[in-house]
Amino acid sequence: MFDFLSQTLSGEPPTATTGQTAQLDWIWRAQGILELSPHHACDRAVVVSAGIHGNETAPIELLNQLVSELLSGLLPLKVRLLVLLGNPPSMRVNKRFVDADMNRMFGGRHARFCPNGETGRACELEQAMALFYHTSSAAGAIRRFHYDLHTAIRGSLHVRFGLLPLQGRPHGAEMLSWLDAAGLDALVFHRSPGGTFTHFSSEVFQADSCTLELGKALPFGSNDHQQFVGIRHALEAWVSEAPLLERQANTPLKRYRVTQDIIRSQEAFQLHIPADALNFTPYPKGFVIAEEAGKTYRVEAAEEYVLFPNASVAVGLRAGLMLERF
Ligand SMILES: O=C(O)CCC(=O)N[C@@H](CCC(=O)O)C(=O)O
Numbered sequence: 001m002f003d004f005l006s007q008t009l010s011g012e013p014p015t016a017t018t019g020q021t022a023q024l025d026w027i028w029r030a031q032g033i034l035e036l037s038p039h040h041a042c043d044r045a046v047v048v049s050a051g052i053h054g055n056e057t058a059p060i061e062l063l064n065q066l067v068s069e070l071l072s073g074l075l076p077l078k079v080r081l082l083v084l085l086g087n088p089p090s091m092r093v094n095k096r097f098v099d100a101d102m103n104r105m106f107g108g109r110h111a112r113f114c115p116n117g118e119t120g121r122a123c124e125l126e127q128a129m130a131l132f133y134h135t136s137s138a139a140g141a142i143r144r145f146h147y148d149l150h151t152a153i154r155g156s157l158h159v160r161f162g163l164l165p166l167q168g169r170p171h172g173a174e175m176l177s178w179l180d181a182a183g184l185d186a187l188v189f190h191r192s193p194g195g196t197f198t199h200f201s202s203e204v205f206q207a208d209s210c211t212l213e214l215g216k217a218l219p220f221g222s223n224d225h226q227q228f229v230g231i232r233h234a235l236e237a238w239v240s241e242a243p244l245l246e247r248q249a250n251t252p253l254k255r256y257r258v259t260q261d262i263i264r265s266q267e268a269f270q271l272h273i274p275a276d277a278l279n280f281t282p283y284p285k286g287f288v289i290a291e292e293a294g295k296t297y298r299v300e301a302a303e304e305y306v307l308f309p310n311a312s313v314a315v316g317l318r319a320g321l322m323l324e325r326f
């Protein structure tokens, strides 16, 4: 039985690209792209992805462990499952990306970037997802889900949280209660379309999709896996259709919506959020968040919370989000 992560990091295909166990069939579709199907019929098609940013290693290790448990028969598989390790070249060098941020390229936006490894990979992942959802539908698995796992650059006042893409239909109740039971601290609702992988799966395939932020980004081998036990159990329960225990956290899940997408549209761009500010730090009305020629971003509500502030993004990309509670 091959180790999916080692195989992906090696850059080589496995000796056999298909196989089966007592419970499932697997197909290695390409580097970092593995499909698993149970022998019995099922109605869910689930995509789990990690490593869209190569330095966010804990979720990559988490998915690798999930694959090992499934392939060894330790965990029963009850859904059709596509496991994606997003950006192997950036995983090899422990960087968020090699040339450009892939999580701004989905939904065909890769065509707007200078062609590079990430534009090609974003296109390959879109096609792998399309093939998976279509073949799953043909096999009767018509309920689509996508969880894209990340860790953040900064520390955070909410350690574990989900980001839900903008969509024209309500977010699925089953996914929302799973996120609650998984012990997340907060949910953030986007209010504009984006080039993220979850926006793509939600918009194009009507999947119930969520970006999961699970802690702070650290290199391979440096993660404290105790911090990821809750989400590991939640993912195991999801793919094996086992009941998930009630939420263990003693505070209810908080809800935020995006009030402002801070875009760096020029080279000369100043962000007034200190380097050590944690995600979800509140700022008062009137506070100047960022400035560039002809544009000043200010806190407009009584209080807004900052998320993912980053002045060094490429021109044209998101340099942070401002949020409000609701
Ligand atoms: O810590 C940071 O600055 C970024 C962490 C990260 O990669 N977050 C995702 C969120 C995607 C979303 O908005 O759904 C990203 O920025 O791509």
Ligand SMILES: [Zn+2]
Residues within 6 Å of the ligand: 052, 053, 056, 150, 151
């Ligand atoms: Zn990320």
